[in-house]
Amino acid sequence: MDTNNFITIGIDFGTSSFCSGGYSGRFSIIENDNSRELLNFLTKKPVEEANFSFGAISEEKIRSNLKDIVFDYKILLAKDYDEIIRENLERMPFHLEKSKQNRVRIILGNNSFEPEQILALFIEKIKDLAEKKFKKTVNSCVITVPCCFNNSERQAVIDSVNIAGIPNVSLINDNTAVATTLAYENKLIKGKNILIFNLGAYYLNLSICDIINGCIYIKASSSFPNMGGRKIDLTMARYLFKNTQNIDFKSENDKKKFFQILIFECEKAKIKLSYSDSTDITIMSILPNDQDFNATLSKKNFDEINEELFSKYLEHVQDLLNRINLKKDDLGEIIMVGGSSRIPKVRDLLSEFFSKNVNLSQNASEAVAFGAIIRAGFLSKQKLTSNNGYCYEEISSNNYFLNITMNDEEKFCLKKHWFENLPVVKNIDFYLKNQNIKFKLQLFEQEKLIWSKNFSGQVERGSFTLNVENNGIVNIDIKLLSNASKIELVNDEKKYCLSNDKKEVLSKWITEIKKQQEKKIQIQTVKNSIESSCYSLKQWLDGTFCQSSSEYYVLSKQLDDSLKSLKEKSNFAEIDEKLKYLEIIRQSVKNEKDTWSSLTCLRLNINVLIFKLENLQNLKDDNFERLERLKNYQKKLVLNEIISDNNELNKIIKDVYNDKEYIEQVILCQVYSLFESFKNDKKISGKNFVKICKKINIENCADKKNLEGKLKSILGSDLFEEIKSTESFSSLWNLI
Structure with a gap:
């Protein structure tokens, strides 16, 4: 096996987002839509089973489609259904159901999903992004988990990664990944008794470790669920929700919808309060009678609302110290990471508790991810610039x-x-x-x-x-x-x-989803190409034909129909066939320069005839036959095939031309092309035009007087009389 064709990636599996990357000569974060994080939101769109969207969601989606958006599914992995309902029903707007084994299943639209399925979809998305970035196949990964994850939760993560098509999985605890980043960078002054305080979206992860000569020794670790940023958002939302108790919502669903949106807005307010003294929360037209919800929170309010939760952080830190017989003064460094570690009050509390400044040198959002990426680099035997962090002793809590x-x-x-x-x-x-x-x-x-x-x-x-x-x-x-x-x-x-059987079924499901998504992308690419061709041909059409001519009308309608068909998701092959025909006409005009070839003119006339026959109100059986034969000729002309049965074609055209009004319109199309060419530098010679008319058998079949009147009304009497005196026009007129 050529290892150069494979890559191991590192994934920080957070509650609110993923951050992932790999090492290929240098460390690189895998970006998604110009973001270094893939937000942990999955939206199930209607109709197609494979129609999922990943990442950030708009306020409009939250308002209109909240029950079809899944988030925080990490905490549903391998959990008792009743336990999940008790703890998290308030902040989960999507429906859950209980399986026969008391497992949690997520309802989206008309489908139900295992939490492992949702995770597998995200892992497959990350795998796809990584393979496009590094131009290599992802065959293994290092993925982070909280140290409190039990046996079933860890197995669920491994199962999900396997279902996504990555056979080799290595788990690493979140804070061990942070320690790996610290060891690799080798910037710590004191390497003994380092406290890693990792406050994420859902978990508080605490670890005490030594980093000596690049080796990591984890001494103690603890994780506490429902203690992170999501808990803070929920606490704020409950506080603000009290002010709406006297509001008469139309239904319980409206009340729940408002509360869910309020939680999202509280998250935004929490972020703003990290760098400002106060913030406004406004939700437009969310209350009965389209009233707005307005509230103002100060930093002081925020700290008071979450005081009880923040005090628990210090209790858990003290408990961890006690369990390994350490005093506060024994700690060398206090490293803070995780998105919620940006909260000023939490930083201040830790500094006061230990009577020293906390170390904020690490990227709060990416320290865990970089540790996983470094570990992935070691496992794939990449030549990293340092071996620091390679050696580590892990523990289980x-x-x-x-x-x-x-x-x-x-x-x-x-x-x-x-x-x-x-x-x-x-x-x-x-x-x-x-x-x-x-x-x-x-x-x-x-x-x-x-x-x-x-x-x-x-x-x-x-x-x-x-x-x-x-x-x-x-x-x-x-x-x-x-x-x-x-x-x-x-x-x-x-x-x-x-079960193993269930994992096999889900693996096939993920493979089928991927195929459908790839097909969707291919269809969109074809659609974009066809749409571009339509607009290009439209531009050419506007600059080549007079907009009152029959040619312009017929060809323009074909383009409009093609664009309409694209929007209606019609058969792309049929649309493409129409455009090939139009493209051949364009190329014929471009190549001929001074004259149109008889073949090009024949294509135009057949197209006009088909259009007219298809729009006859009373289409008789014999015309049906003509229409089908004309369509066959049209296909041959698109493929530049030679039409051998000219006599039959001439007979069809002559038969169709027996309708007087029809004759006038088709001949007018040709005559007007001639006159327009005289006006525009004589691109088409009258002599050549007569030759074309003879080729398609336009013979004495029109009322000259009636046609003459129409031509005068279009061209004006002076221009008509001037052109009528030319030899070319006389030759044409003698044909009619």
Whole structure:
């Protein structure tokens, strides 16, 4: 395998946004629509299943389409349905449903989706952007997760990345990624007892680590959900919502809609209050009778509203210090990262708590992402400018207990404690008399039962192993004397994770979605090309023909019909065929310069005849036949094929010309072209025009007096008499 054709990318999987990148000679962030972040909003558009849009949403979409917009789905991964409803119903306007396994499913339009499906769609989007940027195939990635993510949540992230078509996945804790960035940059003055305070959109991540000689040693880590920016927004919205209690909303839905929009506006206000003393919140025409909602928040109000939450941050910091027996004075550096770390009050509280300035040197939004990208560079064996950060010791902040019962008596318990370095392997060997034993295995995460297995057999000796991998994934190994087998914590045995069959179905679904999206892009490209050709031909038409001529009318209508068909998503092949015909006419005129070829004139006349026949009110059977044959001739002319059956063609044209009004219009088209050419530097010679008229069999079939009157009305008597005296006109007139 040529590794030069592949790349490993790093992804910061945040609650509110993704930030991703790779290393290909230098570190690069993968941009989306000129933004260094891909906002974590997915909008399901109607009609097509594959019609999703990613990223930022407008206020108009929030007002009109809020229930078809998914966000914060990160906190739905591998969660109990009832738990999600209790904690997050207020801020999730989209519908949720409960599966048979008590899993959460997201309702968008008429479809329901697993949270892993939504994540997989975003990962596939990032993968596509990365492959376009680096011109390489993404075959592996490093993706960040909070250290509190349990076994099921970690497996759900891995499953989602696999479903998106990336086979190799490495998980790294958010704050370990920050430590990797710190180690690689090597700018810290004090490398021992570094506190990383990472306040994101949903999680507060805390870690204490040492960085010595470029190596990272994580000592303790804790994550706390529902403590970040989203919680702050919700607290502000609740506070402001109290002022609307006396407002009579038309329906409960209107009330909920207002509250959801208010949460979004509070997020904007929170950002403004990071650099200003006060801000106004205005939501136009959102209240009954199209009234506006108006409120003003000062920085002091903001701090008071969130005082209780902010004080909890310090409690969690103190608790982490206590658990590893550190004092506040023992800390070397206090590193603040995460979008919500920009809040001035939070910075001030930490500075006061530790009696020292916090370190704000890191990019609050990208420190985690760069750590993942650096780790991706190491894993793909890229030649980085430094090896700092390559060596690190990870820990798991989750406790695991494997209880082993034999014949209803508890015999063994394998324990993985807080803050043990990964990987963790706990093993017990046992020896028994050869007897029939009933085994019951129960795996607890913290105090929650997440897996159990019952089996029996004739056993003499064996072993049980509890293995927690670097990814934080738990495996159970069971080996017996007469039957050695490895039993993993596979998905169909885990309550909240996808089965292997389900993952395979979703992988095919993602592949089909990608094909539909690629087809959509191809169609749009063709549409844009055809539309450009239409406008180009329209410009040519305006500069070549007189707008009152039949040629202009017919050709212009074809262009207008083509543009209309594009908007109606008609058959592009049919539109393109029409445009090929028009393009041939344009090229014929351009190449002939002084004269039109008889072939070009024939194309025009056939086109006029088809147009007229299609618009006859009473189209008889014989005219239907003529119409079909004329269309066949038209196709041949588009392909520049020679028409061998000229006699049949002449007969059709002559038959159609038997209608007197029809004759006059078609001949007028040709005559007027002649007169226009005289007016415009004589581009078409009268002699050549007579030759063309003979070619298409325009013979004595018109009322000269009636036609003469029309020509005089169009050209004016003086110009008509001047042209009528020419030899060319006399030749033409003798034909009619």
